[in-house]
Amino acid sequence: MDEAAGAEEPVRCPVCSQELPPSRINAHLDRCLQPPAVPCHNGAPGSPTATAVPEEGSHSAKKRRLSPNAAPFPLFHKQRPGGEGASCPALSASSPSPAAGPTPQPEAGKSIPEKLEGKPLADKMRPTTLEEYMGQSKVLGTDTLLRSLLESNEVPSIILWGPPGCGKTTLAHIIAKNSKKHNTRFVSLSATSASTNDVREVIKQAQNEQKLFKRKTILFVDEIHRFNKTQQDTFLPHVECGTVTLIGATTENPSFQVNTALLSRCRVIVLEKLSVEAMEAILMRAVHSLGIRVLDRDGHSDAEDGNSSAEMPVYIEEKALSTLAHLCDGDARTGLNGLQLAVQARLAAGKQSFSYPGTKKSPKSGVIIMEDHVKEGLQRSHILYDRAGEEHYNCISALHKSMRGSDANASLYWLARMLEGGEDPLYVARRLVRFASEDVGLADPSALTQSVAAFQGCHLIGMPECEVLLAQCVTYLARAPKSIEVYSAYNNVKACLKNHKGPLPPVPLHLRNAPTKLMKGLGYGQGYKYNPMFKGPVEQDYLPEELRGLNFFKKTH
Ligand SMILES: Nc1ncnc2c1ncn2[C@@H]1O[C@H](COP(=O)(O)OP(=O)(O)OP(=O)(O)O)[C@@H](O)[C@H]1O
């Protein structure tokens, strides 16, 4: 599509975005690609949200044209996930050995504090190959479809759906790096900051690229669920015609959040929380690349004590690593951040002598990171609960169902899971108000009063004091008798209105008010029996004529 562009139409330089006549583009490109040019990628001023990945081969220490920030790949050398330690370049810090692969290694030879400077550890440790990518074997294992597609460079448009820090962005980068070998561009946008215009811009460039160089573009859109439906529609024709291959990432269920037309053109790949084993491997790799020594239960270190330079050695207990792997709830970013914070805090505390209880090993001196230190490094709210995502809906649903099942015990558990995870107490309180009417109803009308009072109380005093108010109300509601009589009767009425064919029946004349003479003349209010004037029961119809005899309370569904 859009291939009809006339010969005279200017083309946009894919490197610096300048518009040029087609006859001049090649000469311009030669100049534009000259080292040492200033940063010349589409993340230059004007479109701060787009970042192009440097081409393979240009990404070397000598002739890097892009600003270091534009390079999505970590500066770390390739690491074995295992841990014999002796050959780890970071441990034998004396020579900045070039032996460990094609990537430059500016980190080798640095001290641990120096290695922790700058970008967060999680970014620096981002894997660049499938071999370094841990876990997710269900979708990426050796015999999976995705794996074979990737290896043959036939990347379909995909949506990666998974919890935070499970490796969505990382996988997209790996796919891109993989496909660059096959002449593909990679551009990334974040849906949180990119406008529809940014999207159009990227697509325009992708079209030029295809025209000029027959190069494909992979467009990575992080948090794709944040794009509204119109913005999502902007992609659609271009995904369809193959100008761009879309890789979207989302923490939200795409069947609710992503435009169905777009969804039907993408494969949804479900990534899971990382397992404890995968987390341990990720942490171990980080520890080794930092040059931290792992102490096993007997106090043995995985590196020789003899070769320590002037730098003070840093040790971490094996147990501390496994605790961290358990606590970060499958979120590698949280895990790596936790590790980084613990290491930094301990480095700040300085060198100590420590001996290992219960062993004959002689006391060591240096910095030691123990289980308690990593626990401090982790924020509790990160551990339990993902306030914005799936978990939020799953937990409130579990609470609602536990109360409905009159299980006060389980109800309190789900309540605590949410509140301890940092859930907004008013969100829970609103649900309780709804429950009081929907599930308790007239079996105990004061449930509504109770829950509204709890809502107002929470509003007044906030967390953490209001937690007990919610606990009280949750228990009250769980123990209360249940009736859905009103709820289902009202639903029956709504269904009746929805299914009604033709114009709705008029309001019966005798039920109408007659404030004017004209209305009285028209028969409004005529024959209405004012109930207080009658001694016994009054015979009178209140439904429109065609509905007479219908009982919404009796109808069951
Ligand atoms: N499967 C993995 N193997 C190794 N490291 C991983 C893996 N997943 C995540 N990481 C590490 O965690 C960091 C964060 O991961 P990433 O940015 O890919 O998460 P995400 O799923 O995109 O999260 P979010 O939804 O929060 O953006 C990475 O920089 C990397 O260091």
Ligand SMILES: [Zn+2]
């Ligand atoms: Zn240019």
